[in-house]
Amino acid sequence: MYNKKNEHDERGGGFNRDKRSFDRKPKEDSSDIIYGIRVVIEAIKNEIEINKILIQKGIDKDLFEELRTALTGKDYQLQYVPVEKLNKLTSNNHQGVVAFTSPVEYQNIEDLCDQWLSEGKEPCILVLDRITDVRNFGGIARTAACMGVNAILVPSKGSALVSADAIKTSAGALHTIPVCKTDLLKDSLFYLQQSGFQIVSCTEKSKISVENYAFFGPTAIVMGSEENGISNDLLKMSDARLSIPMAGEIASLNVGVATGMILYERLKQMKATK
Numbered sequence: 001m002y003n004k005k006n007e008h009d010e011r012g013g014g015f016n017r018d019k020r021s022f023d024r025k026p027k028e029d030s031s032d033i034i035y036g037i038r039v040v041i042e043a044i045k046n047e048i049e050i051n052k053i054l055i056q057k058g059i060d061k062d063l064f065e066e067l068r069t070a071l072t073g074k075d076y077q078l079q080y081v082p083v084e085k086l087n088k089l090t091s092n093n094h095q096g097v098v099a100f101t102s103p104v105e106y107q108n109i110e111d112l113c114d115q116w117l118s119e120g121k122e123p124c125i126l127v128l129d130r131i132t133d134v135r136n137f138g139g140i141a142r143t144a145a146c147m148g149v150n151a152i153l154v155p156s157k158g159s160a161l162v163s164a165d166a167i168k169t170s171a172g173a174l175h176t177i178p179v180c181k182t183d184l185l186k187d188s189l190f191y192l193q194q195s196g197f198q199i200v201s202c203t204e205k206s207k208i209s210v211e212n213y214a215f216f217g218p219t220a221i222v223m224g225s226e227e228n229g230i231s232n233d234l235l236k237m238s239d240a241r242l243s244i245p246m247a248g249e250i251a252s253l254n255v256g257v258a259t260g261m262i263l264y265e266r267l268k269q270m271k272a273t274k
Contacts, residue, residue, distance in 0.1 A: 032101050032163050035086075035094035037063060041070045049102035051161040052077040056086055056096030067097060075183065077157050104162045109153050109180040109188055113195055113218075116150065122218050123150035124266065125192065129185060129234060130225035131255060134160045138169025139256045140223075145173035147263035148270075153188060153220070156181040186233050192220050193237065201230050201238040202262050204252055210242045215266045223259050 032051070034043055043050060053071075055064070057080045071078075086094050109125070116123045126149045131137050137160040144152060160166065161181070167174045182188040193199055201222040202210075222238065224230035235241060244253065244261050253261075 032103065033089055033098050034101055035090050035092065035098045037067050037095045037097050040097050040099045041067055043099060043101065044070045044074065044076075049105055050076055051100040051102050051163070052079060053097065053099045054079050054081050054086060054089075056083045057081065059096040063095065064097075075156070100163070102162050103164055103167055104174060104179060106162075106181045107151070107178045109151065109182060110191055112151055112178060112180065113192060113197070117195060117218065121150075124148065124218075124263075125151050125153055125197070125220040126259070126263070127153045127185065127189065127220050127222040127234075128159065129222055129230050130155060130158050130228070131223070132158070132160050133226055134163060134166045135169045136160070136226065136254075136256050138166040138174065140259050141166070141170040141177060141179075142173040143256065143260045143263060145170075145177045147260070147267050149177065149263065151178040151180055153180045153182060153185070155185050156183055185231075186237065189220060189222075189234060189237060192218075193239070198239045199234075199237060200240045200242060200262075201235055202244070202258060203230060203235065203241050204243050206241040206243040208240065208242050209245050210262050210265045211245065213240060213242050215269045219266065221262060221266070223255055223262075226255055 034040060040053065053076050055078060083096070086096065086098050089098050113123075113125075126140070126144045128137070128140065131140065131154070137154075141152060154161065162174050162179055180188075189199055195218070197218040197220045198216070199220050199222065200213075200215075201224075203224070222230055222234055242262065244258055246253070
């Protein structure tokens with residue numbers, strides 16, 4: 001059996017490349033929106049989970065000033081867009097501001113990690129590096145819940161987040177499994193690694209097959225974006241880089257399918273050791 005010490009020399013690019021998903025951006029679900037400067041300000045003051053705020057380009061500065069004050073010290077994802085985009089999202093008076101709210105409360109991965117380890121658990125965290133397709137995200141969450149994953153970690157920007165559409169695709173799994181956001185995946189993975197987690201990245205360029213790797217202890221499994229796979233920074237800090245064996249002519253798998261395969265392999269091994 002291979003272990004994490006055997007494969008530090010492996011270098012991989014993106015594993016989960018779905019050609020049909022190239023250049024996709026996270027889909028925006030209009031059922032999750034709130035609009036109007038006062039409404040958005042109240043949501044911020046009441047600490048409502050907000051995935052992203054769209055602001056009209058050239059918005060009146062006096063009108064925007066109170067919102068700007070409410071945003072001070074916050075780290076929301078802001079995007080300045082033409083008024084036409086806002087008009088497509090709602091025909092009501094949006095006053096140049098539309099926000100996408102989250103139907104779940106995001107959790108802190110460091111807090112969860114400390115809690116699990118203090119309880120003597122060996123958790124599995126699924127790390128999604130810039131998965132942008134909402135339905136991929138929902139399907140992956142459903143698989144993760146079925147395979148015993150304890151939490152999902154995603155970047156706060158450049159990634160699909162929890163929306164009504166994602167929850168529907170997940171068959172409700174996103175209401176049962178903790179989802180955590182982080183500004184920098186690299187920093188969060190470093191924290192997990194220093195806490196005793198093995199960091200396992202899935203890439204088709206690795207020569208180590210998932211079936212020849214012995215999963216053990218607390219584990220964070222990293223899956224890459226539909227277009228570019230796992231970023232080089234995350235690959236370099238991984239304890240193991242694994243591939244899924246394939247026999248056909250197509251050299252890559254959809255990220256959702258690949259996720260299911262590696263999670264099943266880990267679950268199978270964990271059950272065999274009990």
